[in-house]
Amino acid sequence: MSRFARGGRAQDPRAGFREQTDKEPSVPQGLIKAARKSGQLNLSARGLTEVPASVWRINVDTPEEAHGNVQFDGTDRWWEQTDLTKLILASNKLTALSEDIRLLPALVVLDVHDNLLSEVPRAIGELVNLQKLNVSHNKLKALPEELAQLQNLKTLFLQQNQLEEVPDMIGQLGALDELDLSNNCLRSVSGGLATLSHLSRLNLSNNKLKVLPPEISRMKCLRQLDCTSNLLEDVPPSLAGMESLEQLYLRQNKLTFLPELPNCKLLKELHVGNNQISTLGPQHLSHLGSLCILELRDNKLKSLPDEIAVLKGLERLDLSNNDLSGLPAALGNLPNLKSLQLEGNPLRGIRRDLLTKGTQELLKYLRDRVQVPDSKSGEPAAPVATAMTLPSDSLVNTHAIATLKTLEYSDKQAATIPDEVFNAVGSCPVTVINFSKNQLTEAPPRVVELKDSVCDMNLGFNKIAVLSLNLCMLQKITYLDMRNNLLSSLPDELEALIRLQSITLSFNRALHLEGNPFRNPRAAILAKGTSAVMEYLRSRIPT
Structure with a gap:
């Protein structure tokens, strides 16, 4: 029979096998061959609905190249293959993993996040060398008991699943260093987790937790605990015994008071925004000398105690959207405070224009009002009134530039920043810029002139639609406030700002991807x- 069809076209010799072949997920042999040499195989985002048998048997079956001529002087020696230690199957359409996973006992990293898995195979327990397991963003409702056999596991990512409880057997993973259970349906956490004596990071955010187990205090190595977006009305007093804790996130819960943490002397960050806290007393602050960030926004605080002055290491204090009518003068004595957020408070004892002058000028205003004991009588002396106690109402506050290293031109409704403002800087190393509440459509080009000194910049409440590359040249910038603008995206060049710690982008345009x-x-x-x-x-x- 002729190998040509009537139309003159050659017949496809694979035609009889195509239907069967098309049903099999394909992995290029080149990847398999390379994986035998490197020990790593990345099959992410390939649309796989199942994992080919050749992947599970990569270290079991004889490679195809072994059936050819053996070249003893060649560089590709199939008999020198490396066991697979890293397998990435993320962002596919996998609904199940085969029990043949046991054929990869050398695996150290297994990443199957962002799939459609409803269960994890029991054979997972045979991967005794596994150190990192990522099964996040799937549809898991339970975990196999065999998971407890992974005694070398250090990282376990289970976020974005449908777990309703934390299996007790996770407490048997003695080497675990990081555990992420966020964005599940957890209503309680077993005290069995407390046996994870080496755990340093625990994420329980975005669940339905009403209480935390008292046993959690036995996690003596825990440095970061995230319980954001739960239903907590209280935290156990035993939490105060977590001596290694450095970061504590309790945002968006139902707390009515700040937890007392007398033994958490290493705590650097405490985030308790979006709660119902109405009282802040000395007992809540007296032991937090290492605190760098205290976030209390969106609560019901009516006052701050003078004892806040003990937080000598505090760098950021967010008190936005509370019920504060005044501030203690002692706040001005915090030597390291760089950012003080007060928006949304009914402050009546401080002039409105002063509140727009920036953190450093406000702190100076408060310092000028601290009552210093009179050396003779021992009684507090009245604050010394000077001509510069309040900010200048002139075009440029030269006093603020010289003494506070602050360049301020805010709440002017100006479309551009006058050259006189920048000219007034001279050779002074300005560290803070406040151009908020104007009509700016771009960051002033002349900010580049201050790139060697500026650390804190406020461009909030303007009409900026595009973040100019001028800002990306401010190599020392640490805090950038761009709230209430028209931004819809950020430039890639922003990654050059390696010192940037905080960028505020609230009330801009949403992310559109349609x-x-x-x-x-x-x-x-x-x-x-x-x-x-x-x-x-x-x-x-x-x-």
């Missing part, structure tokens, strides 16, 4: 809106 042929993230995530997409992206930042 009409793009995304394969990753999935359409289901895109449909949930900006918050879901941002959470998805944050969970993929390498740690």
Whole structure:
């Protein structure tokens, strides 16, 4: 029979096998061959609905190249293959993993996040060398008991699943260093987790927890605890015994008072915003001498105690959206405070224009009102009134430039910043710029002139739609406030700001992604809106 069809076209010799072949997920042999040499195989975002048998048997079956001519002087010696130690199957459409996973006993890293898995195979327990397991962003409702056999496991990511309880057997993972259970359906946490004596990071955020187990205090190595977005009305007093704790996140709960943490002497960050805290007393602050960040925004605080002055290491204090009518003068004596957020408070004892002058000028105002004991009588002396106690009302506050290293031109409704403002700087190393509450459509080009000194910049409440590359040249900038503008994206060049610790972007334009042929993230995530997409992206930042 002729090998040509009537139309003159050659017949496809694979025609009889195509239907069977098309059903099999394909992995290029080149990747398999390379994985035998490197010990690593990355099959992420390939649309796989199942894992080919050749992947599970990569170290079991004889390679195809072994059936050819053996070249003893060649560089590709199949008999010198390396056991697979790292397998990435993320962002596919896998609904199950084969029990044949046991054929990869040398695996150290297994990443199957962002799939459709409803269960983990029991054979997972045979991967005794596994150190990192990422099964986040799946549909898991339970975990196999065999998981407890992974005694070398250091990192376990279970976020964004459908778990309703934390299995006790996780407490048997003695080497575990990081555990992420965020964005599940947890209503309680077993005290069995307290046996994780080496755990340093625990994320329980975005669940339905009403209480934390008292046993949690036995986690003596825990440095970061995140309980954001739960239903906590209280925290156990035993939490105060966590001596290694450095970061504590209790945002968006139902707390009515700040926890007392007398033994948490290493605590650097305490985040308790979006609660119902109405009282802050000396007992809540007296032992937090190492604190650098204290976030109390969106609570019901009516006053601050003078004892806040004991927080000598405090660098950021967020008191936005409380019920504060005044501030203690002692606040001005915090030597390291660089950022003080007060928006949304009914402050009546401080002039409104002063509140727009920036953190350093406000702190100076408070310092000038601290009552210093009179050397003769021992009684507090009245504050000394000077001509510069209040900010200048002139075009440029030269006093603030010279003494506070602050360049301020805010609340003027100006479309541009006058050259006289920048000219007034001279050779002074300005560290703070406040150009908020104007009509600026871009960052002033002349800010580049201050790139060697500026650390804190406020461009909030303007009409800036694009973040100019001028800002990306401010190599020392640490805090950038761009709230209430028209931003819809950020430039890639922003990554050059290696010292940037905080950028405020609230009340800008939302993230719009419609009409793009995304394969990753999935359409289901895109449909949930900006918050879901941002959470998805944050969970993929390498740690």
